[in-house]
Amino acid sequence: MSHPDAGSSSAVVSHYAATSLRTQIGDALKQTGLTGNNDLIYWKDLAPLDEFHVRGLAATEELAAELQIAPEATILDVGSGLGGPSRFLAATYGAHVTGIDLSPSFVDSATMLSERTGLAHRTTFRVADALALPFEDLSFDHAWTQHVAMNIHDRARLYSEIFRVLKPGGLFAIYDVIGGNGEPLIFPVPWAREPAISFLLTSEALRDVLSATGFDVVSWTDTTAIANEWIARQQDARSRAPSSPAIGLHLITPPDFPIMMANLGRNLVEGRARMLQAILKRPA
Ligand SMILES: C[S@@+](CC[C@H](N)C(=O)[O-])C[C@H]1O[C@@H](n2cnc3c(N)ncnc32)[C@H](O)[C@@H]1O
Numbered sequence: 001m002s003h004p005d006a007g008s009s010s011a012v013v014s015h016y017a018a019t020s021l022r023t024q025i026g027d028a029l030k031q032t033g034l035t036g037n038n039d040l041i042y043w044k045d046l047a048p049l050d051e052f053h054v055r056g057l058a059a060t061e062e063l064a065a066e067l068q069i070a071p072e073a074t075i076l077d078v079g080s081g082l083g084g085p086s087r088f089l090a091a092t093y094g095a096h097v098t099g100i101d102l103s104p105s106f107v108d109s110a111t112m113l114s115e116r117t118g119l120a121h122r123t124t125f126r127v128a129d130a131l132a133l134p135f136e137d138l139s140f141d142h143a144w145t146q147h148v149a150m151n152i153h154d155r156a157r158l159y160s161e162i163f164r165v166l167k168p169g170g171l172f173a174i175y176d177v178i179g180g181n182g183e184p185l186i187f188p189v190p191w192a193r194e195p196a197i198s199f200l201l202t203s204e205a206l207r208d209v210l211s212a213t214g215f216d217v218v219s220w221t222d223t224t225a226i227a228n229e230w231i232a233r234q235q236d237a238r239s240r241a242p243s244s245p246a247i248g249l250h251l252i253t254p255p256d257f258p259i260m261m262a263n264l265g266r267n268l269v270e271g272r273a274r275m276l277q278a279i280l281k282r283p284a
Helices: 006-016 021-032 043-050 056-065 084-093 104-116 155-165 203-213 224-240 257-269
Strands: 074-078 096-101 123-127 140-146 166-179 216-222 273-281
Touching: 021 043, 021 104, 043 056, 043 084, 043 104, 056 084, 056 140, 056 166, 056 273, 074 084, 074 155, 084 096, 084 104, 084 123, 084 140, 096 104, 104 123, 140 155, 155 166, 155 203, 166 203, 203 216, 203 273, 224 257, 224 273, 257 273
Parallel strands: 074 096, 074 140, 096 123, 140 166
Antiparallel strands: 166 273, 216 273
């Protein structure tokens, strides 16, 4: 069935598309010597590649600490990318994580990386649209999304799908770029080359749509300042050592990705965009 975001879904897939990603990542892993006992890779060693958001693993750890995840909890990771956060949740908390993503090459590589890290029994990835989640109502203890909603126009539908599949009392963790002072964004940014697939909501508008969906706000934290520091440090490190490590985001991003990150930094510094970390609850 078609929906208002259908046109932009294929544009989002193309934005993140990479050919033979599994092979490319597999070759890079061979070069690193990361493979240890029984040919397994330690999941944490993949963080420079598979934590595809500002502040990487540190941001994931902070968000997860707010969720109070019980062993064997079921978690839906919406827009799971290469699956780094899903593997973190599985390895650290003993959770069972299901990741969905629009991009078949990301889902394929996420599955391969879970096999290579020995976490395939706790993580599953499948191709799906966040706007039409292929799950029964009340399926998950928690839901989780990082750096995905910026590409999604129909937020009411996104959040009502997540609400639908959460169990009553379930928590929903968000880490996203949001709108700022109303000044237009400087493009390209990491999630979009042009405004046609970028849909940031201001903090107030986002709270309104989440409340209208039925969520209660548990916490709402503006993390713009710490994001700014991280981006500045990354840029500084890059200027000192311009060559890329074997494993890193350059494997899944276009050559001008550093410009996209620099623009994100500028958008944040100038107040055009902000960073948000939030926990929502489906009332019991
Ligand atoms: C910047 S990456 C973040 C990946 C992962 N959440 C992380 O933080 O490592 C954004 C991901 O969202 C996915 N995405 C964008 N729109 C989506 C949608 N409507 N449904 C499912 N996935 C989507 C993209 O394919 C991409 O993998």
